[in-house]
Each structure stands twice: as C-alpha cells, then as structure tokens.
Amino acid sequence: MRKTTRKMWAAAAGVTGIALLATACSSGGSTTPAASAKSTTAASTEKITLKVATFNEFGYDDPAGSLYDAYTKLHPNVTIEPVKAATSNEARDNMNTKLAAGSGLADIEAIEVDWLPELLQYPDKFVDLTSDDTKGRWLKWKTDQATSPDGKLIGYGTDVGPEGIAYRADLFKAAGLPTDRAEVAKLFGGKDATWDKYFEVGKQFTAKGTGVPFFDSAGATYQGMINQVKAAYEDPSSHKIIATDNADVKKIYGQVLKAAVDDKLSANLGQWSPDWTASFQKNGFATMLAPGWMLGVIEGNAKGVTGWDIADVFPGGGGNWGGSFLTVPVQGAHPEEAKALAAWLTAPEQQIKAFTYKGTFPSQVAALKSPDLLGVTKPFFNNAPTGQLLANRANAVTVAPYKGPNYFAVNDAMQQALARVDVDKTDTADASWAKFTDAVKALG
Amino acid sequence: MATSTTNLDSPPVRKTDRDPRRVGLRQKLGRWDVKLSPYLYISPFFILFAVVGLFPLAYTAYVSMHQWHLIGGEGKFVGLDNFTFVLQQANFWRALRNTFSIFLLSSVPQIIIAILLAAVLDANLRARSFWRMGVLLPYVVAPVAVSLIFSKLFGDQSGMINALLNKIGLDSIRWHADVLSSHLAIATMVNFRWIGYNTLIFLAAMQAVPRDLYEAAILDGAARLRQFTSITVPMLRPTIIFVVVTSTIGGLQIFDEPRMYDQFGQGGSDRQWLTVTMYLYELGWGSQKSFGRAAAVAWILFLIIVAVGIINFSITRRISTDSAPKSGRKAKR
Numbered sequence: 001m002r003k004t005t006r007k008m009w010a011a012a013a014g015v016t017g018i019a020l021l022a023t024a025c026s027s028g029g030s031t032t033p034a035a036s037a038k039s040t041t042a043a044s045t046e047k048i049t050l051k052v053a054t055f056n057e058f059g060y061d062d063p064a065g066s067l068y069d070a071y072t073k074l075h076p077n078v079t080i081e082p083v084k085a086a087t088s089n090e091a092r093d094n095m096n097t098k099l100a101a102g103s104g105l106a107d108i109e110a111i112e113v114d115w116l117p118e119l120l121q122y123p124d125k126f127v128d129l130t131s132d133d134t135k136g137r138w139l140k141w142k143t144d145q146a147t148s149p150d151g152k153l154i155g156y157g158t159d160v161g162p163e164g165i166a167y168r169a170d171l172f173k174a175a176g177l178p179t180d181r182a183e184v185a186k187l188f189g190g191k192d193a194t195w196d197k198y199f200e201v202g203k204q205f206t207a208k209g210t211g212v213p214f215f216d217s218a219g220a221t222y223q224g225m226i227n228q229v230k231a232a233y234e235d236p237s238s239h240k241i242i243a244t245d246n247a248d249v250k251k252i253y254g255q256v257l258k259a260a261v262d263d264k265l266s267a268n269l270g271q272w273s274p275d276w277t278a279s280f281q282k283n284g285f286a287t288m289l290a291p292g293w294m295l296g297v298i299e300g301n302a303k304g305v306t307g308w309d310i311a312d313v314f315p316g317g318g319g320n321w322g323g324s325f326l327t328v329p330v331q332g333a334h335p336e337e338a339k340a341l342a343a344w345l346t347a348p349e350q351q352i353k354a355f356t357y358k359g360t361f362p363s364q365v366a367a368l369k370s371p372d373l374l375g376v377t378k379p380f381f382n383n384a385p386t387g388q389l390l391a392n393r394a395n396a397v398t399v400a401p402y403k404g405p406n407y408f409a410v411n412d413a414m415q416q417a418l419a420r421v422d423v424d425k426t427d428t429a430d431a432s433w434a435k436f437t438d439a440v441k442a443l444g
Numbered sequence: 445m446a447t448s449t450t451n452l453d454s455p456p457v458r459k460t461d462r463d464p465r466r467v468g469l470r471q472k473l474g475r476w477d478v479k480l481s482p483y484l485y486i487s488p489f490f491i492l493f494a495v496v497g498l499f500p501l502a503y504t505a506y507v508s509m510h511q512w513h514l515i516g517g518e519g520k521f522v523g524l525d526n527f528t529f530v531l532q533q534a535n536f537w538r539a540l541r542n543t544f545s546i547f548l549l550s551s552v553p554q555i556i557i558a559i560l561l562a563a564v565l566d567a568n569l570r571a572r573s574f575w576r577m578g579v580l581l582p583y584v585v586a587p588v589a590v591s592l593i594f595s596k597l598f599g600d601q602s603g604m605i606n607a608l609l610n611k612i613g614l615d616s617i618r619w620h621a622d623v624l625s626s627h628l629a630i631a632t633m634v635n636f637r638w639i640g641y642n643t644l645i646f647l648a649a650m651q652a653v654p655r656d657l658y659e660a661a662i663l664d665g666a667a668r669l670r671q672f673t674s675i676t677v678p679m680l681r682p683t684i685i686f687v688v689v690t691s692t693i694g695g696l697q698i699f700d701e702p703r704m705y706d707q708f709g710q711g712g713s714d715r716q717w718l719t720v721t722m723y724l725y726e727l728g729w730g731s732q733k734s735f736g737r738a739a740a741v742a743w744i745l746f747l748i749i750v751a752v753g754i755i756n757f758s759i760t761r762r763i764s765t766d767s768a769p770k771s772g773r774k775a776k777r
Contacts, residue, residue: 274595274596417713419713425621
C-alpha cells in the first residue's frame with residue numbers, strides 16, 4: 001500500500017507538472033494577442049487565421065459554395081477556421097466559461113437572442129461594432145436587442161425566426177384533412193388563427209385514428225406561444241422576475257399541457273433529443289411550429305421522407321422564435337479583421353445565401369425586399385415559396401417580447417417543467433408547476 | 445561529513461584570524477547540506493502540490509465565503525451563507541442521492557467483475573496479449589464518445605435496447621424518465637469504460653502472487669475455486685484497497701457520462717441523474733453563475749470524499765486483518 005501511494009504521489013506530481021506547463025503555455029498565449037492586436041490592424045495583408053464559432057445551422061458552410069471560402073478568395077491573407085456547437089445551450093456554456101477565463105473564445109462568436117441579455121451586462125467584454133457602413137442595415141428591433149444602455153452595439157444581427165406551421169401533407173390526407181398549403185392555412189383560421197383553433201384541428205386529426213400524434217412536443221409548442229407575450233418572465237422596468245405570478249404564463253402552461261397530455265396531441269418528445277431526431281424518419285408527428293431556421297433542421301432530420309410542407313399561418317398573430325448575432329469578443333487577437341468578417345457575413349447578400357442553404361431568415365431590411373429572397377422556393381417542402389411565405393410571417397409579427405438577464409434561466413426551468421409532464425410523465429401539471437416555482441426562486 | 449570532522453579536530457592555535465571563519469563557513473555549508481538537501485530534493489513536488497493542490501483548495505474556501513459572480517467577479521463577504529443556501533436546496537440532496545446511487549451501481553459490480561476477469565486472463569490462454577489488450581480497449585475510447593453512443597442505445601422511444609426488449613415481448617424501460625433506470629444506464633457506461641482498466645491492475649497484482657503457493661495448494665488438493673478464494677483474493681488485498689479508494693474518488697466526482705446522457709446535460713427534467721459535480725457546474729456556470737455557491741458545493745464534496753475514502757479504507761483494511769491475522773501481526777512488529 002505504501003509503495004502504491006508513493007507511486008501515486010509521484011504520478012500525481014508528474015501530471016500536475018505537465019498541467020502546470022500547459023497552463024503556463026495557455027496563459028502566455030492569451031497575453032500576446034492583446035499586445036499584437038494593435039500592430040496587426042494596420043497591416044491588412046498579414047497572414048492571419050480567424051476562428052468563427054457558430055451553433056446549430058447558420059448556413060455559412062454550404063458545400064456548394066461556402067461563404068467562408070468566398071471570403072478567403074476576397075481576402076487571401078485570411079484563413080477561416082469554423083467551429084460548430086450542436087446546440088445553443090452548448091454555445092452558451094462555452095461562451096460563459098471562456099469569457100470568465102479571459103481566453104479561449106473564437107474571434108467571432110455567434111450568440112442567440114435568448115441569452116444575449118446576460119452578455120449585455122458586460123459590454124466591455126465585446127468589441128463595439130457600431131460603424132457607418134452597417135448603420136440601418138437591420139430591422140430596428142433587431143439592432144436594439146444587441147445595443148447596451150450606453151449605446152454600444154455588441155452583435156451584428158444574422159437571422160430572425162418568423163414562424164409558420166410545417167405539416168405532413170400525406171398524413172393530413174390520411175386523416176381526411178386538406179393538404180394544399182393555402183387550404184391548410186385556412187383550416188387553422190388564416191389571419192385569425194388562434195391556439196384554441198390549432199389544438200381543435202389537432203383533435204380532429206387524432207380522432208381519425210391514424211395513430212400519429214399531432215405535434216412534436218409540448219415544450220416546442222409552448223415556445224411559440226410564450227414568444228407572443230410582451231413581458232412573460234421579467235418586469236421590463238424593474239427587471240424583477242414575475243414569471244411565477246404572471247397569469248399569462250400560467251394560462252399558457254395549462255393550455256399547452258391540456259392539449260399535449262389530456263387530449264393526447266403530443267408525441268411526448270423532448271425537442272432536440274435523439275428520440276425527437278429519430279421520429280422524423282417514422283411518422284413521429286404531423287405538424288410542428290417552424291421558424292425559418294427550423295426548415296433546415298427538418299430537411300436534415302427527415303431526409304428521404306416525402307410529404308413535408310409549410311403553411312403561411314401562425315396561431316395568435318405572428319410569432320418570432322430566436323434569431324442570432326455575431327459578436328467579436330475583445331480577447332481575440334484580430335478584432336479589426338474579425339469585425340470586418342462579421343460585417344461581411346451579416347451583409348444582406350450573404351444572409352440571403354445562408355437562407356437559401358439552411359433557411360435562416362435574414363434580419364436585414366434590404367434582404368427582406370430583395371427579389372433574391374422573395375423568389376426562394378424549397379423543393380423539400382413541396383416547392384413552397386419559403387422566401388415570400390416567411391417574409392409574410394415576419395410582417396405579421398407584432399410583439400417583440402422583452403427578454404431580460406434572467407430570461408434564459410427562467411425559460412430553461414419552464415422547459416423542464418413541461419418535459420416532466422409531457423415527456424417523462426414523472427409529475428402532474430400542478431406538481432411540476434410547484435417545482436418550477438422553486439427553481440425560479442433559487443435564481444434570486 | 446568526513447570533512448567537517450577533520451576540520452573540527454585540527455588545532456585552532458596556528459590558524460590566522462581568517463582561517464577559523466573560512467572553516468566556519470564551510471562547516472555551516474556542510475551542515476546545511478546535510479540538513480537541507482533532502483528537503484530541497486523533494487521540494488519540487490511539494491511546491492507543485494502547494495501551487496496546484498493546496499492553493500486551489502484554500503482559494504476555493506475563500507471563494508465559498510463570498511458572493512462571487514462568474515463574470516462579475518468577487519463580491520461581498522457572506523460567511524457561511526453559501527453553504528446554508530446549498531444545503532437547503534432540494535436539488536443538492538437529490539444530486540447527492542444520485543451520485544451515491546450511481547457510484548454504488550458502478551463501483552461494486554465493476555470491482556467484482558474486474559477481479560473475475562483478471563482471474564480468467566491470468567489462466568493459460570491462447571493469444572494472451574490479445575485478450576489482455578482487448579479488455580483495455582474501451583478505456584481508450586473518449587468518455588464523451590461512449591456517452592453519445594450509449595445515450596443512443598438507451599433512447600426511450602427509438603433506442604436499440606428498448607427495441608430488443610420489445611422484440612422479446614417485454615415493455616420498454618423509460619431510461620430517461622425513471623430514476624433507477626437512468627442510474628443503471630449511466631453505471632453501464634462507467635463500467636464499460638473502467639472494468640478493463642481495473643482488470644489490468646488486478647491482473648498485474650495476480651501475476652506477482654508467488655506460483656509456489658498455487659503448487660502447494662494443488663498438492664493439497666485445492667480446486668480452482670478454492671485457490672481463488674484462499675490464495676488469489678487474500679494476496680490481492682492491497683490492490684483492492686487501492687482500487688476501492690481510487691474508484692471512490694472517481695465515482696463521487698462522476699461528470700462526463702451523466703452530463704452527456706441527454707441533449708441538455710442538466711441531469712434530466714426532474715434531475716433524475718443530476719450528480720454533485722453537475723450541480724456544482726450548474727451553480728457556477730449555469731443560470732445563477734454563482735462561483736461562491738459552486739465553491740461551497742466543491743468543499744462539501746471534498747469533505748464527503750475524504751469521509752467516504754476513510755470509511756472505505758478502514759473497511760477494506762479490517763477485512764484483510766480479520767481474515768489474515770498473521771500478516772497483520774507481522775506488520776505491527
């Protein structure tokens with residue numbers, strides 16, 4: 001025993017020695033960029049590498065014509081190294097960890113609007129991206145989201161998420177419902193579509209006994225509903241958390257769980273789970289709320305499945321789900337070059353290309369009117385005119401929900417509350433709400 | 445040593461004023477050499493240990509007494525508030541329950557299977573090295589990759605294991621919803637990775653057992669099983685203690701496998717498989733971003749590991765002294 005412990009200590013010492021060396025290297029690495037940053041800004045021909053970190057699908061890496069390659073062609077001195085996280089949560093963890101550590105972030109980091117408010121509390125950690133070239137490029141509410149109280153712009157807008165309803169025409173047909181996208185829009189109530197109507201159609205659909213659930217997940221449906229509430233979780237003026245006292249939140253919670261569990265409309269899948277991904281291949285569900293960026297996800301997961309279409313309608317008025325930004329953290333080595341690349345990537349022309357590849361709907365004013373965008377159709381969705389359709393959906397958006405520093409955390413707790421009832425069935429709706437209340441209290 | 449004694453013996457009368465001083469210096473240096481050098485030689489380890497072991501420990505204690513934001517940094521001193529907050533959280537106790545449950549479900553079968561496997565590998569097999577390397581293969585696979593593969597196998601609706609269960613007429617197991625099922629699934633991943641590693645440690649110890657003991661046992665007519673229980677296992681005791689202690693430390697710090705078990709990495713919607721280290725991570729890097737509370741959890745976990753380590757150590761040692769009184773007495777003398 002004594003021998004083994006001594007060996008262990010020796011091994012531990014060796015390992016720690018190596019670790020010490022490693023940390024010494026990495027900390028050394030982080031100090032140099034700050035020093036060299038100023039010198040590289042002037043010389044634009046110097047060979048540099050820029051890391052671009054995104055998540056999910058930003059549509060920049062189309063194999064048929066990568067935007068990164070296009071930029072490299074314009075700027076031969078720049079090498080772009082893309083990094084891709086699987087989920088927005090993962091990107092957020094990475095951002096927080098490395099922001100705290102003071103090093104390790106990519107030169108350009110993509111962030112999502114849901115956790116943007118957390119980062120807006122620390123505008124000093126990001127390069128101010130305000131510039132005359134990009135002034136007025138985005139929808140005003142999009143730019144406002146990423147502007148700090150003292151007027152610093154920390155992110156260039158990439159996409160927004162105007163939502164339509166994606167549906168399986170073949171499954172609708174089997175249940176005796178209309179299949180044409182204009183008729184389906186009318187079925188849900190057209191301009192006056194409401195959530196009650198949506199769930200009503202769901203009951204009609206499941207009553208036909210095809211055995212296919214109506215929508216994928218209570219959590220995903222909830223997401224569409226809560227994004228229509230002006231101030232769901234926090235008071236816009238006092239920033240206090242009001243989620244557990246807000247009657248709207250409680251009402252939507254009850255409504256979506258009644259439809260999902262009591263009326264059995266849900267496929268009981270956690271969105272983004274392996275089960276959810278796999279269900280696209282086997283008639284898992286008939287409809288889902290689909291923001292522009294979701295179209296790329298559906299197409300990828302449902303490869304080889306025919307029948308997907310998208311209707312120009314959304315319950316309860318228009319809806320926006322998500323949307324992202326590109327930021328330039330100050331800890332990067334080449335802030336000026338990174339800013340230039342971020343500005344180029346978020347220019348209308350590039351965002352339209354990203355849209356045609358992955359369906360990330362542009363947030364740029366010019367792009368929304370561009371014939372290049374309005375003419376876009378998606379063969380996978382039965383040649384739906386997704387450009388025009390999503391532009392209509394974007395125009396239908398009336399509410400820009402307030403999202404404060406605790407939005408992400410509260411919404412996360414809510415999603416788990418819904419999953420407990422819908423997916424795991426470990427709790428009743430009331431018991432799960434009580435746990436949600438506790439979780440929100442712990443945030444304070 | 446030799447030089448210092450001759451210097452002492454030499455008569456001081458004929459020396460000038462400078463000489464005794466020089467001798468004194470040399471003497472001093474010599475004495476220092478004798479007294480300090482050993483410490484100097486072992487100091488690199490202790491300096492390293494202080495820097496990367498003691499200092500973080502003390503600093504974590506310091507952080508745990510403050511309000512401390514992940515990005516915002518140090519706040520005001522709050523004493524033991526962080527500890528009381530953590531101890532009042534239902535999720536902390538749930539995490540503790542899960543951690544011990546996963547630890548027991550993984551470590552116990554792991555050590556038993558590893559000993560048995562090692563005994564098999566210790567026998568005269570054809571292509572011995574092949575089998576021995578084979579058991580270590582899973583250890584080479586990155587834990588995250590293991591988790592990704594296993595979380596697909598353990599899918600609730602589309603997983604392969606449930607599909608097989610359905611084929612033979614059994615009901616699906618809700619791997620991500622039930623507490624015990626999720627622990628079993630995670631323990632399976634841990635065992636997959638660590639059984640081979642522990643097997644090799646046991647195998648190495650088994651090969652150090654003198655072969656004449658077995659020959660004597662065979663002459664006495666002991667069967668294979670009897671040889672295993674009366675010779676192999678008793679001779680393995682120091683190794684078992686080592687493996688038990690290391691797997692206690694590792695098991696109570698389990699993080700990778702449960703974190704990668706679903707797409708969110710938060711231990712399930714009802715925290716079915718949240719472990720203490722995941723809870724620590726959630727406090728520090730999750731929605732609260734409170735390093736103070738995370739540090740408090742780190743210290744509580746440290747104390748728990750020390751306590752469990754001591755308990756395990758004393759239990760395993762008692763077993764060995766009880767059933768092998770001779771060696772115990774020898775050690776005392």
